[in-house]
Amino acid sequence: MNIIQKLIGRKRKKRSQILSALVDANLVCRSDAEACEDAARTLPIGIPKKLLERLKGRSRSDPLVRQFVPSTNENKKSGKELTDPIGDDHHSPVFGLVHRYPDRVLLMPVSSCPVYCRFCFRRNSVGGARLTRTQLDKAIDYIEQNNEIWEVILSGGDPLILAPQRINDILNRLEKINHVGTIRLHTRVPALDPDRITSAMLKALDIQKPLWIVLHCNHASEIDQSAEEAIRKLIDSGIPMLSQTVLLKGINDTSTDLTKLMRTFVENRIKPYYLHQGDLAQGTSHFRTTLRHGRNLVRTIRGRLSGVAQPIYVLDIPGGFGKVSAEDAWITPSVDGTAWKVQDHKGVTHHYEDNIEPLDTQ
Numbered sequence: 473m474n475i476i477q478k479l480i481g482r483k484r485k486k487r488s489q490i491l492s493a494l495v496d497a498n499l500v501c502r503s504d505a506e507a508c509e510d511a512a513r514t515l516p517i518g519i520p521k522k523l524l525e526r527l528k529g530r531s532r533s534d535p536l537v538r539q540f541v542p543s544t545n546e547n548k549k550s551g552k553e554l555t556d557p558i559g560d561d562h563h564s565p566v567f568g569l570v571h572r573y574p575d576r577v578l579l580m581p582v583s584s585c586p587v588y589c590r591f592c593f594r595r596n597s598v599g600g601a602r603l604t605r606t607q608l609d610k611a612i613d614y615i616e617q618n619n620e621i622w623e624v625i626l627s628g629g630d631p632l633i634l635a636p637q638r639i640n641d642i643l644n645r646l647e648k649i650n651h652v653g654t655i656r657l658h659t660r661v662p663a664l665d666p667d668r669i670t671s672a673m674l675k676a677l678d679i680q681k682p683l684w685i686v687l688h689c690n691h692a693s694e695i696d697q698s699a700e701e702a703i704r705k706l707i708d709s710g711i712p713m714l715s716q717t718v719l720l721k722g723i724n725d726t727s728t729d730l731t732k733l734m735r736t737f738v739e740n741r742i743k744p745y746y747l748h749q750g751d752l753a754q755g756t757s758h759f760r761t762t763l764r765h766g767r768n769l770v771r772t773i774r775g776r777l778s779g780v781a782q783p784i785y786v787l788d789i790p791g792g793f794g795k796v797s798a799e800d801a802w803i804t805p806s807v808d809g810t811a812w813k814v815q816d817h818k819g820v821t822h823h824y825e826d827n828i829e830p831l832d833t834q
């Protein structure tokens with residue numbers, strides 16, 4: 473057996489073990505296990521031990537369970553859904569880096585995550601390894617050579633899954649580049665795997681240039697006492713925090729849930745930043761709300777929530793044309809009202825359909 477066969481065998485064994493644990497915990501129905509294993513071939517299952525303990529005893533429709541436990545719905549795909557919904561590949565001059573806007577780049581040092589969100593828009597690319605030394609060198613060289621780059625956004629995968637020493641090495645190299653003015657790090661770790669926020673990690677994140685942490689969190693129940701503690705440690709060590717939330721059907725798509733979530737952020741000193749319209753990733757239609765529903769929700773929370781707790785509702789235009797506000801005049805209904813006309817930041821208009829029916833492949 474060669475090394476690749478061994479790795480595949482190990483992955484398959486791990487997948488079956490996690491699924492058995494989920495079946496035993498009554499989080500996956502025994503008769504669905506095989507179809508869920510199929511879904512996990514595209515997007516691995518990742519649930520840290522402590523999170524699994526939190527999920528046990530909850531119903532299958534619970535907002536935390538639905539985000540991380542695979543479902544048979546993931547095998548239902550529409551021809552209009554995309555493998556690269558926000559067009560990262562069109563803007564990737566070197567491996568592990570996306571340069572979509574002139575003044576900022578996305579650097580993805582690792583493609584694995586502590587949790588795998590079942591709606592992930594990078595579901596076809598996450599779950600692998602970290603960048604090799606040579607790949608990282610090439611990505612950092614690119615940033616060095618392009619002096620219009622002012623902000624580097626560390627994403628992935630989840631950068632906080634890396635060892636503190638590795639993160640510190642990357643941050644140190646980035647902050648030595650004169651034209652890099654600020655670094656941003658996108659993560660789910662403080663809420664869902666808070667034990668990783670150790671004193672070694674805090675030390676690794678302690679750099680001279682401004683570092684912002686953006687917490688991806690979709691429901692107030694994600695923030696338990698351990699999460700609050702991890703967030704407090706990060707903020708007390710001088711790191712400002714922002715939030716990003718994906719609007720998800722049946723999880724947070726009511727004004728009550730959104731209000732509670734945004735207030736929870738502010739109560740934990742996190743400034744609400746993005747509320748994302750769900751991307752057209754394959755096999756995620758069971759999570760996607762319509763744009764119309766999202767707009768109505770946001771209108772409702774505009775009227776009831778303090779300004780400090782308001783996020784920006786955004787749509788990433790499929791194909792890599794960037795984000796636009798989903799609220800204002802940039803997005804208008806098409807003439808027959810079945811789709812939308814979306815204008816990008818260059819003034820180019822795109823056709824956008826949000827009400828996509830999946831093909832039942834089962």
Ligand code: SF4
Nearest residue numbers: 585588589592628629
């Ligand atoms: S943490 Fe981010 S990259 Fe990882 S699975 Fe979730 S959404 Fe995808």
